[in-house]
Amino acid sequence: MRMPRLPLFAVLLLFPVNLLSAWDVDLSLAVPGGIVSVAAVDREEISGGVELWYQGRRVSSAEGIPAAVGYVALLPLPCDLSAGEVELRVKNALDVVSSLELTIEGRDFIYEEISLNTAMSELRQxxxxxxxxxxxxxxxxxxxxxxxxxxxxxxxxxxxxxxxxxxxYGDRRLFLYRDGGESRSLxxxxxxxxxxxxxxxxxxxxxxxxxxxxxxxxxxxxxxxxxxxxxxxxxxxxxxxxxxxxxxxxxxxxxxxxxxxxxxxxxxxxxxxxxxxxxxxxxxxxxxxxx
Ligand SMILES: [Zn+2]
Incomplete structure (x- = not known):
């Protein structure tokens, strides 16, 4: 009987990442508004680019930059990211992708309404x-x-x-215009x-x-x-x-x-x-x- 094929990232997750890939991930700031950093001593290990994916959407990408020891890619986490699973994809110089599922903690942001006078309404619109x-x-x-x-x-x-x-940072804003219109922004x-x-x-x-x-x-x-x-x-x-x-x-x-x-x-x-x-x-x- 043929065994079902697992996607590459699922296979990789069966093993500790560091057995397969010569890169490390730092999750100490893995919150909306923070970063995930991926470090490698050898640039080739991350030189194909590093990406974060959330619900089928690429939310950020980074290249390796020189750091004190080796290279690091800093992946920002946007403030509109909800708590949940994010997939980290790291591509090496040979285009081989290794992948890791990360859990992102949620974060509460403030909601505020801002009334603009006529001049400010016109400027914004x-x-x-x-x-x-x-x-x-x-x-x-x-x-x-x-x-x-x-x-x-x-x-x-x-x-x-x-x-x-x-x-x-990350306030959810509702701008109220003088003519009765409104718009939302972060x-x-x-x-x-x-x-x-x-x-x-x-x-x-x-x-x-x-x-x-x-x-x-x-x-x-x-x-x-x-x-x-x-x-x-x-x-x-x-x-x-x-x-x-x-x-x-x-x-x-x-x-x-x-x-x-x-x-x-x-x-x-x-x-x-x-x-x-x-x-x-x-x-x-x-x-x-x-x-
Ligand atoms: Zn401001």
């Missing part, structure tokens, strides 16, 4: 070509992958210290309620890849801290850096404000890994890659 172009450029920038950028080994610092948070960063003019520090050392005035986000700065890893600062009142500058961890990059679409003075701070917004607070007391 506008299809001004400048807004579209700025959004396209940002998407391109966050997907850019500079293999020469070295991954910071520091934990992040808070850009405005222990200031009060007025919105959290809040991808953290808002700190600080007075206009508060110094804003770089959360980690890196390179300034954007310093510009944007329609929705006002004076904005994006820093790159490693290949595919960016921190973002919005609604600033002044900029102290230019594109191309290098900054140290904690260095002042500008001052906070309420430029762009802002209902009050605040700093919006965001962290992106391979385009996906993750929770910056998870990286305050540990580096992106554990030693």
């Amino acid at each position: 506008s299809d001004d070509p400048r807004k579209m172009e700025e959004s396209r450029r940002m998407w391109e920038l966050l997907g850019s992958f500079d293999p020469a950028a070295s991954l910071t080994e520091e934990a992040l610092v808070l850009p405005v210290g222990e200031a009060r948070q007025s919105s959290s 809040h991808y960063g953290i808002d700190y309620a600080v007075p206009v003019g508060t110094p804003v520090a770089a959360a980690a050392g890196g390179k300034v890849v954007l310093a510009a005035d944007r329609m929705l986000t006002g004076l904005s700065v994006v820093l790159e801290h490693g290949p595919g890893i960016f921190s973002i600062y919005y609604h600033l009142d002044s900029l102290l850096v230019n594109e191309g500058d290098r900054v140290e961890n904690g260095e002042t990059i500008g001052s906070s404000g309420m430029t762009g679409l802002a209902t009050g003075a605040h700093l919006h701070w965001e962290l992106r890994i391979n385009r996906v917004p993750v929770d910056p607070l998870l990286f305050l007391h540990r580096p992106f890659v554990l030693p």
